Amino acid sequence: MNLQRTLRRHISCVGIGLHSGNKVTLSLKPAPPDFGIRFRRTDIGHHEVPATVHNLASIQLATGLALEKVSVETVEHLLAALVSMGVDNVIVELNSPEVPIMDGSAAPFIYLIHEAGVKRLQTPRKYLKIIRSISISRGDKRIALYPSDQFKVTYSVSYDHPLLRHQSRTLRITEDSFVEDIAPARTFTFLKDVEMLRQNGFALGGSLENAIVLGETGVLNNALRFEDEFVRHKILDAIGDLALVGYPVIGHLVAHRAGHALHTEFAAKILEETHAWRLVEAPFDPASLPVGLTAKTAAPRLA
Numbered sequence: 001m002n003l004q005r006t007l008r009r010h011i012s013c014v015g016i017g018l019h020s021g022n023k024v025t026l027s028l029k030p031a032p033p034d035f036g037i038r039f040r041r042t043d044i045g046h047h048e049v050p051a052t053v054h055n056l057a058s059i060q061l062a063t064g065l066a067l068e069k070v071s072v073e074t075v076e077h078l079l080a081a082l083v084s085m086g087v088d089n090v091i092v093e094l095n096s097p098e099v100p101i102m103d104g105s106a107a108p109f110i111y112l113i114h115e116a117g118v119k120r121l122q123t124p125r126k127y128l129k130i131i132r133s134i135s136i137s138r139g140d141k142r143i144a145l146y147p148s149d150q151f152k153v154t155y156s157v158s159y160d161h162p163l164l165r166h167q168s169r170t171l172r173i174t175e176d177s178f179v180e181d182i183a184p185a186r187t188f189t190f191l192k193d194v195e196m197l198r199q200n201g202f203a204l205g206g207s208l209e210n211a212i213v214l215g216e217t218g219v220l221n222n223a224l225r226f227e228d229e230f231v232r233h234k235i236l237d238a239i240g241d242l243a244l245v246g247y248p249v250i251g252h253l254v255a256h257r258a259g260h261a262l263h264t265e266f267a268a269k270i271l272e273e274t275h276a277w278r279l280v281e282a283p284f285d286p287a288s289l290p291v292g293l294t295a296k297t298a299a300p301r302l303a
Contacts, residue, residue, distance in 0.1 A: 004034070005088050005125075007087065007116040008030065010029045012026065016100055017100060018101035019061070024094060029090065030119065035089040036088070038090075039072040039094060040093045049067040053244040053245065077106045078240070079241075080182075081183065084175060085110065087113060105186045105233070127250050136269060142256050143255040143256075146252040148251050155168065163218065169231050181226075185233040185236055186212050186225070191215045212229065246271075
């Protein structure tokens with residue numbers, strides 16, 4: 001039997017909101033079984049927003065959640081880190097509407113989770129196992145889930161830029177592969193878009209310290225962490241957005257040029273397509289574990 005997990009202890013950090021530019025204090029706290037991942041706004045009466053697709057809000061360059069008058073933005077990197085480390089239940093406290101961007105990747109959140117430690121609870125975990133394919137297409141963008149005994153992601157991107165006209169990667173997502181191959185991949189933007197974003201109230205906290213910035217011929221800031229860092233970051237985003245389904249997924253996710261809007265639309269469609277999946281308590285089989293259940297807890301690579 002695979003058991004649900006939470007954190008062993010409370011841990012905090014301070015960072016900057018990518019789009020707001022505001023200083024943010026983030027705290028991760030243990031939670032009981034079946035609690036799920038919930039964002040708690042300490043600046044407005046400790047109101048909570050559960051991280052589910054039912055609370056999906058604005059999707060403008062990042063994923064946002066809202067419940068009544070409470071909202072939280074840019075949740076995808078933290079969600080990806082939590083689900084990939086097998087953390088089912090946690091309180092995420094914020095004193096601002098936006099999760100801090102840190103270095104633009106999920107690696108700092110992996111570090112926080114390792115420092116806090118992970119604790120097994122006494123309640124079985126349920127997985128959403130795909131038994132029939134589900135897909136969405138929007139023009140040249142598409143995303144699908146196919147039956148598989150593992151959680152795998154195949155993602156491809158293409159842009160009108162010499163560095164990333166086409167990138168593609170397939171990866172079985174486990175705790176180890178996420179920590180080593182996906183978590184360090186940073187968000188990216190194009191220099192030609194930065195001024196327009198700021199004029200529209202976005203990327204006010206963006207800098208060369210927390211995003212890859214692409215000029216006409218190359219990267220403006222430090223060297224890439226991976227040759228294909230761009231598509232790896234898209235995989236990171238997809239894992240975080242798919243976390244809004246509310247269960248770890250066992251299936252093969254295949255996406256082409258999909259972004260946050262299509263990811264989250266697809267998460268909602270998964271829950272609607274009840275004939276295409278079933279909830280299971282996966283056996284503890286190290287050879288075929290889905291996200292977050294490998295035994296090794298290697299330290300995160302931050303560079």
